[in-house]
Amino acid sequence: MSLNLASTIKLSDGRAIPQLGLGVYLSKGKEGEVAMQHAFKNGYRHLDGAQWYRNEAEMGRAFHASGLKREDVWITTKVTNHGYEKTLRSVDESLAVAKLDYYDLFLLHSPNPGRELRLEAWRGLIDAQKAGKVKSIGVSNYGVHHIQELLEKYPNNLPVVNQIEYSPFFQRNEIVRECLKHDIKIQSYSPLGKGAFVDLPELKQIADVHKKTPSQLLIRYVLQKGHIVIPKSVTPSRIEENADVYDFELSGQEIAKLDALETGSGVTWDPTKAP
Known part of the structure; x- marks a missing residue:
């Protein structure tokens, strides 16, 4: 398995x-x-972790056992407790739990708590970034109106990413367009649709051409769309397989066939419509 470590996306903060x-x-x-x-x-x-996952300690231990330099590893987590003071405390707690000096990326996990609390949480992340505790800040599960809310309130401190469910089956075109218009990168979770579509003949046909699995095909699709992708697994062979996606390229026609698999709905929660 060969992972192309040179494959990075430049964020708006450089x-x-x-x-x-x-x-x-x-x-x-x-x-x-x-x-x-x-x-x-x-x-x-x-x-890519989160406070809600309750595994920041595991991320920290895995990193410290790796022998890698801190600057060579990107570690993301997400804040659950919205509000200014709660967010600041949460950042400190997440750092302490993982035994890290900083996080590369801290996201607001969702817009669910409502406008006032999420805007105050965002102000907290801005200040945590200024303090050097967080290098980059972003959001997760934000809809178009949530992005516009930040544009109005914090036009000079926009998120660098919006992490959303994204796959050929749920392409979120309106959200993607709004984010890219403001140089907010898309980060895809559940890129495999939780396995609900892997037996589709359309997937198998294209995957067989490239001697790849449907899962690898779906990950490659997101990469070629220019987005960040974070497939999850605890199975060693699947972790390796999910990264073995840099030795083939989908044609424009194949991308179009995958685009045509849009269903209009996702396989997990969808807070993007929260008021």
Whole structure:
């Protein structure tokens, strides 16, 4: 397996994020830690976690056991407790739990708590960034109106990414257009549609041409769209397989066939419509 570590996306704050990372939702305890260590050993340099996942300690231990330099690894987490003071405390707690001096990226996990609290949480992340505790800041599960809200309130401190469910089956074109218009990169979670579509003949037909699996095909699709992608797994062979996506390229016709698989709905929660 060969991971193209040169594959990064430049963010609006000038930093470069590895375009492919390991999502660590449900990766907890010893199993999760071992999975993260396996990812590091096989070339991954990007972990995406969250306070809500309760595995920041595992991310920290996996990194410290890796022998890698801190500047060579990208570690993301997400704040759950919205509000200015709560967000500042949460950043400190997340750093302490993982035994890290800083996070590369801190996201607001969702817009769910409402306008006032999420705007105050965003102000907290801005100040945490100024304090050097967070290098980059972003959002997750933000809809168009949430992005416009930040444009109005914090036009000089926009998120560098919006992490949303994204795949050929749920392409979120309106959100993607709004984000890219303001140089907010898209980060895709659930790129495999939780496996609900892997048996589609359209996928198998294209995957067979490239001697790849449908899962690899779906990850490659997101990469070629120019987005960041964080497939999750705790299975060593699947972690390796998910990264073995740099030795083939989808044609324009193949991309169009995958685009045609849009269903208009996702396979997980969708806070992008929250008021």
